[in-house]
Amino acid sequence: MLYLARYHAVAAYVTxxxxxxxxxxxxxxxxxxxxxxxxxxxxPGGEARLWLYGGARRTLTNHFRAQVRxxxxxxxxxxxxxxxxxxxxxxxxxxxxxxFRRLSPGNRELLALVGWEGLDHAQxxxxxxxxxxxxxxxxxxxxxxxGQGAGRRRPGCGLVRLRxxxxxxxxx
Numbered sequence: 001m002l003y004l005a006r007y008h009a010v011a012a013y014v015t016x017x018x019x020x021x022x023x024x025x026x027x028x029x030x031x032x033x034x035x036x037x038x039x040x041x042x043x044p045g046g047e048a049r050l051w052l053y054g055g056a057r058r059t060l061t062n063h064f065r066a067q068v069r070x071x072x073x074x075x076x077x078x079x080x081x082x083x084x085x086x087x088x089x090x091x092x093x094x095x096x097x098x099x100f101r102r103l104s105p106g107n108r109e110l111l112a113l114v115g116w117e118g119l120d121h122a123q124x125x126x127x128x129x130x131x132x133x134x135x136x137x138x139x140x141x142x143x144x145x146x147g148q149g150a151g152r153r154r155p156g157c158g159l160v161r162l163r164x165x166x167x168x169x170x171x172x
Contacts, residue, residue, distance in 0.1 A: 014056050
């Protein structure tokens with residue numbers, strides 16, 4: 001009953017103060033969720049609208065505060081990533097970058113684990129096992145008609161595992 005009686009007033013209050021329709025919907029929902037949790041604290045009659053305005057104001061304040069934090073974090077992350085990110089060699093990656101991009105996804109990942117992440121053979125084998133385990137936990141692919149895509153693999157699947165086994169064998 002409270003929701004039906006006060007929805008339009010709370011919605012108008014929030015939409016006049018927020019920019020995004022999605023944010024408005026979230027804040028209206030949060031305001032009424034709080035009201036539902038604190039139903040015993042809401043005064044009767046016309047005072048309920050004022051109580052809901054107070055709740056909406058707190059929800060708006062929290063939203064704007066979180067927006068400022070997210071923006072500051074995004075700026076900081078962009079700056080950190082800009083300082084860390086650099087091409088493989090030269091402006092566009094040069095010959096090494098072009099060769100790297102021509103590799104299959106599995107081979108690119110293998111080289112990245114060795115060259116960029118500094119992993120040894122045993123660590124790469126562990127990563128490959130974890131990836132394989134994750135693949136087996138994924139839903140099974142849809143059945144295909146006879147002859148359609150027979151023998152095809154998803155790009156990069158299995159390649160890292162095969163190469164890792166080969167590297168692990170070389171180590172022993």
